Amino acid sequence: MNHHVTKLGLTVFERALILVIPTAIGGIVGWFLPVIVSGLKRIPILSSNDLIMLIDSFHSFSVSVIAMIIGIIAGFILSIIIFNESLNIFIDDTKIKLVIKEEETIISKNMVSAIFIEEKQLKLLDNEGKEIFSREIDIPTEKVKDAFLSHFYPWKNEDPYKSCFQLWRLNEEMVLGETIQSILYSRRLSLREKDEKKADQLKTDLNELGVIVKDRGEEQLIRRITRG
Numbered sequence: 001m002n003h004h005v006t007k008l009g010l011t012v013f014e015r016a017l018i019l020v021i022p023t024a025i026g027g028i029v030g031w032f033l034p035v036i037v038s039g040l041k042r043i044p045i046l047s048s049n050d051l052i053m054l055i056d057s058f059h060s061f062s063v064s065v066i067a068m069i070i071g072i073i074a075g076f077i078l079s080i081i082i083f084n085e086s087l088n089i090f091i092d093d094t095k096i097k098l099v100i101k102e103e104e105t106i107i108s109k110n111m112v113s114a115i116f117i118e119e120k121q122l123k124l125l126d127n128e129g130k131e132i133f134s135r136e137i138d139i140p141t142e143k144v145k146d147a148f149l150s151h152f153y154p155w156k157n158e159d160p161y162k163s164c165f166q167l168w169r170l171n172e173e174m175v176l177g178e179t180i181q182s183i184l185y186s187r188r189l190s191l192r193e194k195d196e197k198k199a200d201q202l203k204t205d206l207n208e209l210g211v212i213v214k215d216r217g218e219e220q221l222i223r224r225i226t227r228g
Contacts, residue, residue, distance in 0.1 A: 006147045008139055009088035018082050022075035030071030034060035087122075087135055093151050096124070098133060107132060115148050116156040117141050118214075129161055129225050131207050165214060165221040176222075180211055184220060191218045 037055050040046045090097040098105045114125040124133040148155045187202040210225040
């Protein structure tokens, strides 16, 4: 058995860039704020703006120093948010550990029937075909594929149940049942309102009820899980 652990996530170089670039941009924009304000004052529609007039009333050097400090702090906070939102994956021959926002999810190898990337989403399916993990990933597909195959995980080039999905329609209540139909309808409204958080929550509810859903714009493609 290979005891080596393969890590997928931000590299040291990428972390350095994420830390340096936002803080540098924040500091530069802050330092040149008086110049930016001076330029904005020349635009007739903005020349009498209260905020612009207030900033312009202070000494330019003081504004530059204070704005630069604020910009650096804001850039640093943005970097921390990016770090916390990034997905880190640790793979060995027996399990997968997924870490997001300091929250760990551990999935045993024997629970996984398929791993694939679809529309930049890393997806893991269990032995019944249910999604046990789905998350956007920015790592190149080939790198992810090689990492899982090196530990003999069931990597797939596409969703093995791709042909089982069908377009959801309102008139399918007799097939799906009232509860599932109601959740799908609520989720369609969430998609139309661009409420991604609610749409994701409802997707999780559907998954627990045995319905896998994919989005195609505002349309939903669904697959029922067939339990043996």
